[in-house]
Amino acid sequence: MALKFTKLTRPNIRKLLSEGRLQEHGITFDRLTNSDGKYSVNIMVDGQRVHRVIGKESEGVTRKQAEEFIEQVRSDARKGRLNLPKGRKTILQFDQAAEMYLKRMEEEGGKDLKMKKMRLNQNLVPFFKSKPVVQIGSFDIERYKKKRLTSKVAPGTVNRDLAVLSHLFNKGIEWGWWEHRPAKIKRLQENPGRITYLTTEQIARLVEAAKQDQNPHIYPFIVIGLGTGMRRMEILSIRLEHIDLERKTIYIPNAKAGARTQPMTNELAEFLRGYIETAEPGQEWLFPAVGSKTGHTVAIERVFRRVVKNAKLDPEKVVRHTLRHTAITHLVQAGVDLPTVKRISGHKTLSMVEKYAHQNGAHIEAAMDKLQDRLKAAN
Incomplete structure (x- = not known):
C-alpha cells in the first residue's frame, strides 16, 4: 500500500528554510545550509535499526527513491524469513558466506581463486560486512557501484567485483544456502578504449632485445606469446x-x-x-624454476620491463598482456575471420574478440577497397 504524506509533501519541501527538517514514515528531509536537500531513512525492520542516507536533491534523489528503499528493505526482510535454507537456524551473513564460498571453491578446484579472494576480502566484504545475504537488494548493489566509482576505480574493475558477487549468489543457490538470487546485478558500461599492440617493427625490436638479455626464459616467453596469444601463466x-x-x-x-x-x-x-631436444633428463616444465613451489617460473615482470626498455619501448604501455593483444590484433588485421580468431585466442565469446578490430586499422581500409571493387564491377 502506498504511503500517504501530509508533512513530507512537495510544497512543504520547497518552502523549507535552511537547516529545516521534515520527517514522516521513517523518511527525513534536511534542508542544508547551501540550499541543497538531503533524504535519509531511519526505520526498524525485523528488530534491526536501518539508518541510511539516500542522497541529495542535487544528485537527482527524490522522496520516491526513499520510499522505494524502504519497500526494498522490507521486501528483502520478508524473503529472508521465507527463504532460509533447510536446516539453518539463522540467516547467513555476507562475511560468513564469503568465507564459506572461498573454502568450497577451493575444494571444488575453482578457477581464478586468488583474484576472487582479493576482490571479496579487499572490496566486497568491507562494504557488505555482516549484512544477511538474502537482504542484499538492488539498492545496495547500486550503492556499492557508486562508492567504488567515487574512489576513481574504472568501470571494468567494478564489473570484475560484481562478477564475483554474482558467482557467489549463483553458487549459494546451487549449494542450498538460499533459494533465489538476492538481487539483480546490472554491470556498468565499460569504455572499450584502444588496445595497445605492437607494430611489426616494434615486434622485431622487442624480440631482438629479448635475445640479448641474460635471462634464459624471456626470449622463449616473448616468442610464444607473440606466436600464440597465450596468457602469461598459460605460457x-x-x-x-x-x-x-x-x-x-x-x-x-x-x-x-x-x-x-x-x-x-x-x-x-x-x-x-x-x-625440447636440449631439455634436461626428467625435466617437466618448459620454464623450470628450482626454488618455485610450482616447479616452474611464475614471475617474469621485472625481466620483461627490462627487455621492453632495452627495445626503446614504454614499459608503462607495453606490458606482458600486450603480447596477447598483439597476436590477436595481427590475426584480425590479416583478415582472419573472428570465429577462427576466437578459437585461437581461447576467448569465451565473439564480442570479446570484436574489440580487437580497430576502426582505423589497415585491414578495415582493405575491406572497404574490396567492397568498392565489387560495386564497380556491378556497374
Whole structure:
C-alpha cells in the first residue's frame, strides 16, 4: 500500500528554510545550509535499526527513491524469513558466506581463486560486512557501484567485483544456502578504449632485445606469446609433455575459459623442438624454476620491463598482456575471420574478440577497397 504524506509533501519541501527538517514514515528531509536537500531513512525492520542516507536533491534523489528503499528493505526482510535454507537456524551473513564460498571453491578446484579472494576480502566484504545475504537488494548493489566509482576505480574493475558477487549468489543457490538470487546485478558500461599492440617493427625490436638479455626464459616467453596469444601463466606453466610438435599444438589444462588445445605456427613448432631436444633428463616444465613451489617460473615482470626498455619501448604501455593483444590484433588485421580468431585466442565469446578490430586499422581500409571493387564491377 502506498504511503500517504501530509508533512513530507512537495510544497512543504520547497518552502523549507535552511537547516529545516521534515520527517514522516521513517523518511527525513534536511534542508542544508547551501540550499541543497538531503533524504535519509531511519526505520526498524525485523528488530534491526536501518539508518541510511539516500542522497541529495542535487544528485537527482527524490522522496520516491526513499520510499522505494524502504519497500526494498522490507521486501528483502520478508524473503529472508521465507527463504532460509533447510536446516539453518539463522540467516547467513555476507562475511560468513564469503568465507564459506572461498573454502568450497577451493575444494571444488575453482578457477581464478586468488583474484576472487582479493576482490571479496579487499572490496566486497568491507562494504557488505555482516549484512544477511538474502537482504542484499538492488539498492545496495547500486550503492556499492557508486562508492567504488567515487574512489576513481574504472568501470571494468567494478564489473570484475560484481562478477564475483554474482558467482557467489549463483553458487549459494546451487549449494542450498538460499533459494533465489538476492538481487539483480546490472554491470556498468565499460569504455572499450584502444588496445595497445605492437607494430611489426616494434615486434622485431622487442624480440631482438629479448635475445640479448641474460635471462634464459624471456626470449622463449616473448616468442610464444607473440606466436600464440597465450596468457602469461598459460605460457609459464607449459609442460613438455603437453607440446605436440607433430600436430603443432599445446594443451592448456587450466586455461581461463576451460581446458583447450592451443594451435601454433610451423615456425614456433620448430623453435620449441630445439628446447625440447636440449631439455634436461626428467625435466617437466618448459620454464623450470628450482626454488618455485610450482616447479616452474611464475614471475617474469621485472625481466620483461627490462627487455621492453632495452627495445626503446614504454614499459608503462607495453606490458606482458600486450603480447596477447598483439597476436590477436595481427590475426584480425590479416583478415582472419573472428570465429577462427576466437578459437585461437581461447576467448569465451565473439564480442570479446570484436574489440580487437580497430576502426582505423589497415585491414578495415582493405575491406572497404574490396567492397568498392565489387560495386564497380556491378556497374
